[in-house]
Amino acid sequence: MIASLILVATYVVLGLPTAAVCISWCKITGDVMPLYRASMFIVRTGFRLAGVRIHVEGLELTPRGVACIFMSNHVSNLDPPVLLPLIPGRTSVFLKRSLMKIPVLGYGMRLAQFVPVDRAGSVEDAQESTRRAMAVLEQGIAITTFVEGTRSRDGRMLPFKKGPFYLAMDSGAPCVPISISGTETMMQKGSLRIRRGSARVVFHAPLYPADFGDRDALMEAVRVAIASGLPEWMGGRQGIGNREQGTGNREQGIGNRE
Numbered sequence: 001m002i003a004s005l006i007l008v009a010t011y012v013v014l015g016l017p018t019a020a021v022c023i024s025w026c027k028i029t030g031d032v033m034p035l036y037r038a039s040m041f042i043v044r045t046g047f048r049l050a051g052v053r054i055h056v057e058g059l060e061l062t063p064r065g066v067a068c069i070f071m072s073n074h075v076s077n078l079d080p081p082v083l084l085p086l087i088p089g090r091t092s093v094f095l096k097r098s099l100m101k102i103p104v105l106g107y108g109m110r111l112a113q114f115v116p117v118d119r120a121g122s123v124e125d126a127q128e129s130t131r132r133a134m135a136v137l138e139q140g141i142a143i144t145t146f147v148e149g150t151r152s153r154d155g156r157m158l159p160f161k162k163g164p165f166y167l168a169m170d171s172g173a174p175c176v177p178i179s180i181s182g183t184e185t186m187m188q189k190g191s192l193r194i195r196r197g198s199a200r201v202v203f204h205a206p207l208y209p210a211d212f213g214d215r216d217a218l219m220e221a222v223r224v225a226i227a228s229g230l231p232e233w234m235g236g237r238q239g240i241g242n243r244e245q246g247t248g249n250r251e252q253g254i255g256n257r258e
Contacts, residue, residue: 003050004194010046018042019104023111032111033090039108040085047081051196052186054082057229058203061176062088067137068174068206071164073226074146075155075234076183082199083180084144091142094133094164113141117163119149130167137171147222155184155234160223165215174206177222179229202229 022035047054062068070087072079084091090112097116100106113136117129133143148158168175182199204225212218227235 001193003196007046007050007194010049014042026111036090036112043081044085053198055200056086061203061205063174063206067140067142068176069168070144070176070178071147071222072178072180073157074148074151076187078183078187079180082183087142091144092136094145126163133167134171137173151189153189160219165219168209169215172209174208175222176206177204177225179226181230181234
């Protein structure tokens with residue numbers, strides 16, 4: 001509970017004056033980067049003070065100078081604040097539309113061009129979210145998505161949503177699989193309590209949609225890559241068993257690019 005109080009206090013004490021200054025600056029100049037950088041700094045500071053340690057692997061594999069789609073598993077409400085400050089440059093995020101209604105925070109997310117989605121929305125809603133995300137990518141801004149669409153209750157990977165893979169195939173943007181573990185023990189689904197601990201974030205080599213015959217093949221390759229960076233109990237048999245197949249797909253993709 002102490003870690004939770006420290007985190008909330010940090011975000012309130014630093015976040016409110018930062019929002020007042022940076023949101024005003026953004027409205028005057030149209031430049032959202034000061035708000036984005038300050039927000040990421042506050043998130044990192046809060047975690048350090050609360051005793052949440054983050055171990056990062058593979059970040060050097062991320063392509064630079066190109067807008068990527070970062071695709072991660074999802075096991076805790078801590079995943080977004082753990083992951084987003086690690087993304088190089090600036091990223092937009094697919095997130096629940098209801099979060100955009102949070103005072104101040106929701107407005108800031110709209111300024112940062114985060115993309116709202118409806119979990120039970122219509123096909124038209126899904127297509128609109130994809131169009132918005134495509135426009136963000138065309139501006140050179142990365143997209144981050146938790147491909148299961150919701151948090152796993154027991155840490156094991158859930159079926160992936162198809163929307164991000166439609167976006168990937170249509171845009172051709174490199175897809176960077178990400179494996180997150182450790183956060184499931186620090187903040188469990190349905191609880192507001194945060195425990196001190198260590199999170200592990202693994203960035204994998206990018207996968208290029210052009211190297212795959214269809215959306216399902218890309219989805220499977222992303223699943224295999226994410227599973228390879230998780231503890232065996234989280235990845236499940238499918239992820240572990242198909243790891244060699246995923247490696248073969250990546251090698252084939254390299255050959256195609258050559």
